[in-house]
Amino acid sequence: xxxxxxxxxxxxxxxxxxxxxxxxxxxxxxxxxxxxxxxxxxxxxxxxxxxxxxxxxxxxxxxxxxxxxxxxxxxxxxxxxxxxxxxxxxxxxxxxxxxxxxxxxxxxxxxxxxxxxxxxxxxxxxxxxxxxxxxxxxxxxxxxxxxxxxxxxxxxxxxxxxxxxxxxxxxxxxxxxxxxxxxxxxxxxxxxxxxxxxxxxxxxxxxxxxxxxxxxxxxxxxxxxxxxxxxxxxxxxxxxxxxxxxxxxxxxxxxxxxxxxxxxxxxxxxxxxxxxxxxxxxxxxxxxxxxxxxxxxxxxxxxxxxxxxxxxxxxxxxxxxxxxxxxxxxxxxxxxxxxxxxxxxxxxxxxxxxxxxxxxxxxxxxxxxxxxxxxxxxxxxxxxxxxxxxxxxx
Numbered sequence: 001x002x003x004x005x006x007x008x009x010x011x012x013x014x015x016x017x018x019x020x021x022x023x024x025x026x027x028x029x030x031x032x033x034x035x036x037x038x039x040x041x042x043x044x045x046x047x048x049x050x051x052x053x054x055x056x057x058x059x060x061x062x063x064x065x066x067x068x069x070x071x072x073x074x075x076x077x078x079x080x081x082x083x084x085x086x087x088x089x090x091x092x093x094x095x096x097x098x099x100x101x102x103x104x105x106x107x108x109x110x111x112x113x114x115x116x117x118x119x120x121x122x123x124x125x126x127x128x129x130x131x132x133x134x135x136x137x138x139x140x141x142x143x144x145x146x147x148x149x150x151x152x153x154x155x156x157x158x159x160x161x162x163x164x165x166x167x168x169x170x171x172x173x174x175x176x177x178x179x180x181x182x183x184x185x186x187x188x189x190x191x192x193x194x195x196x197x198x199x200x201x202x203x204x205x206x207x208x209x210x211x212x213x214x215x216x217x218x219x220x221x222x223x224x225x226x227x228x229x230x231x232x233x234x235x236x237x238x239x240x241x242x243x244x245x246x247x248x249x250x251x252x253x254x255x256x257x258x259x260x261x262x263x264x265x266x267x268x269x270x271x272x273x274x275x276x277x278x279x280x281x282x283x284x285x286x287x288x289x290x291x292x293x294x295x296x297x298x299x300x301x302x303x304x305x306x307x308x309x310x311x312x313x314x315x316x317x318x319x320x321x322x323x324x325x326x327x328x329x330x331x332x333x334x335x336x337x338x339x340x341x342x343x344x345x346x347x348x349x350x351x352x353x354x355x356x357x358x359x360x361x362x363x364x365x366x367x368x369x370x371x372x373x374x375x376x377x378x379x380x381x382x383x384x385x386x387x388x389x390x391x392x393x394x
Contacts, residue, residue: 006124006180007130007134010121011134011137012175013175013176013179014137015138015144016169017117017172019145020081020141020164021081022144022145022146022247023146024106027150027158028046028103029222030230030236031089032099035092037094040348044100047341047342047344048107049340050342051104053107053108053112053336056333057333058330061325061327062325062326064326065322071176074176077109077116078176082165082169082172082173084105086162086169087102088102090163108340111340115336118135119325121135122328131258132258135254139247139248139251141247142243142247143244143245143248148164153240197319198327204331207311209373210270214274214335214370215336217277217281218304220343223347224350225284227348227351228284228356228357228360229290229293231356233290238294242293242294245297245300246300247300249297249298249299253302254309261309261310261313265378267310270310271371271374272306274367274371276299276302276303277299279299280364281361282361284360286357312328350362
């Protein structure tokens, strides 16, 4: 009964937290456009999230290991996100520095609580084997949040986003408060100096570089692809619909992800997903209708969910027990933080310089270094020896 109730609470937590995250995140670009921000200026505002991501993910990951728990740090980070998003969308103020500060805070801290949420599940013995299925509830929540925001914005203005975030955040905090904390082994207190073990781990560094490239492509999907949707006649509804369908496409793979990771080497699955990620951006460059851009979200099924699940499990396998939170969050601070720092400005500049379609082909080319790095990672890691299978069966 305890095992079932723990998983059920995580299902509810992922459902409502990802719905809250999607509601504002998917409408950030249309929100900025509605206030007259375009091009590089918009890119600078969105890049501000990178600093917040780098700092908060590293800090909260270290504190989670130091104090051997995730629950309180999730509650704090989600609470900051919740208040920030309600203020951002509830009180419209088209000032550059204000928007830079608020979007930097809410966007960066959102990546932090998402990382803590994943780490939390992976550190409880009874929920680690069903991590992928629990994450499917997050994809479902993201789809609901995206569609709800898109539909309501057809009739109402952006303050409705603040109302939706408030309601879904209250439900999130309820499930988080009721959930048990991560099960951490007692022992030596983790110090900052212990983090050097991560830097010395060649396989870990290669995996972080792989994810930096792949998340750079994912960030481009948030910017160049959305810019193209708007440029070819799309509206905030089309943007929300695109995000909603992408999230729904993740659910089938997430529901069977645990079985896939038992049967196949996660690195091989990531390799295949990287190839299809490149193909996806080539297809984006060929489409000239916003509805077909939405339809192309079907590629999400065989790309991002595989990358997310395989990366979390591979990081968990190659780092020491005492650094489980730090290893996950430090990796995220680099591959998410740097991609958020570089890609918004790069995407805005590239789209203006050569146009959306050529820019999408440039991003498609990112798949090549990702594939090379994955092959190098497999060599550095050595034979799998059923590590992932054993970890999932525990």
